[in-house]
Amino acid sequence: MDAVDAVELPPLLPEPAASELRLEAVMAALAEPLRMTIARKLLLHSDEFDHPCGWFGFDRPKSSLTHHFKVLREAGVIHQRQYGLERRSRLRVEDLNDRFPGLLDLVAATESR
Amino acid sequence: MDAVDAVELPPLLPEPAASELRLEAVMAALAEPLRMTIARKLLLHSDEFDHPCGWFGFDRPKSSLTHHFKVLREAGVIHQRQYGLERRSRLRVEDLNDRFPGLLDLVAATESR
Numbered sequence: 238m239d240a241v242d243a244v245e246l247p248p249l250l251p252e253p254a255a256s257e258l259r260l261e262a263v264m265a266a267l268a269e270p271l272r273m274t275i276a277r278k279l280l281l282h283s284d285e286f287d288h289p290c291g292w293f294g295f296d297r298p299k300s301s302l303t304h305h306f307k308v309l310r311e312a313g314v315i316h317q318r319q320y321g322l323e324r325r326s327r328l329r330v331e332d333l334n335d336r337f338p339g340l341l342d343l344v345a346a347t348e349s350r
Numbered sequence: 351m352d353a354v355d356a357v358e359l360p361p362l363l364p365e366p367a368a369s370e371l372r373l374e375a376v377m378a379a380l381a382e383p384l385r386m387t388i389a390r391k392l393l394l395h396s397d398e399f400d401h402p403c404g405w406f407g408f409d410r411p412k413s414s415l416t417h418h419f420k421v422l423r424e425a426g427v428i429h430q431r432q433y434g435l436e437r438r439s440r441l442r443v444e445d446l447n448d449r450f451p452g453l454l455d456l457v458a459a460t461e462s463r
Contacts, residue, residue: 260380260386260456260457260460261380261381261382261383261386261460262381264377264378264380264381265377265378265381267373267374267377268374268375268377268378268381269374269378270374273373273374337456338452338455338456339451339452339453339455339456340452340456342451342452343373343450343451343452343453344373347373347374
């Protein structure tokens with residue numbers, strides 16, 4: 238077991254299984270511009286680590302951000318783990334590519350606004 | 351000019367130009383299950399003609415259907431023309447394929463419910 242495997246991650250917050258993902262729900266989550274931006278940023282600029290919401294640099298109230306991340310998680314777009322007081326997020330790239338091939342290409346190609 | 355060209359179609363109802371289509375708006379329109387079904391049915395079963403809303407066979411109040419078709423038109427998913435008292439719809443296949451390659455493949459692959 239190497240150093241990376243030895244890291245104990247907090248458990249995932251509740252989320253749908255890959256087999257339960259529905260295109261309508263994923264589209265509803267991504268239809269909101271800030272949430273689309275979150276998904277695109279995780280897709281294009283993220284490394285292998287979970288990202289706290291401060292990483293995104295949004296000038297929005299924390300309660301609003303918490304809500305948007307939760308919508309993304311409940312639709313199956315992101316994983317979230319609780320690190321102490323903070324939730325960190327990661328895009329479900331494999332699950333989304335498996336269930337909805339081409340969707341993340343569309344997200345990547347969307348203009349930032 | 352052949353017989354098809356000679357047919358005078360009613361003008362298109364107001365809609366965004368292809369260059370104005372936004373992925374978030376298209377996803378918001380398709381995120382509603384009935385609207386997803388409308389788009390999928392037009393994609394998979396439609397011929398070259400505009401379809402009145404009775405063609406879809408939905409058991410919903412007309413006012414509700416009118417609303418959903420309007421949302422699809424205003425997001426740029428369908429064209430609509432007014433034929434007397436009736437509006438008929440057609441999917442904007444070329445515009446959607448041009449702006450959002452792969453999107454209609456996802457719509458086609460969505461399970462009916």
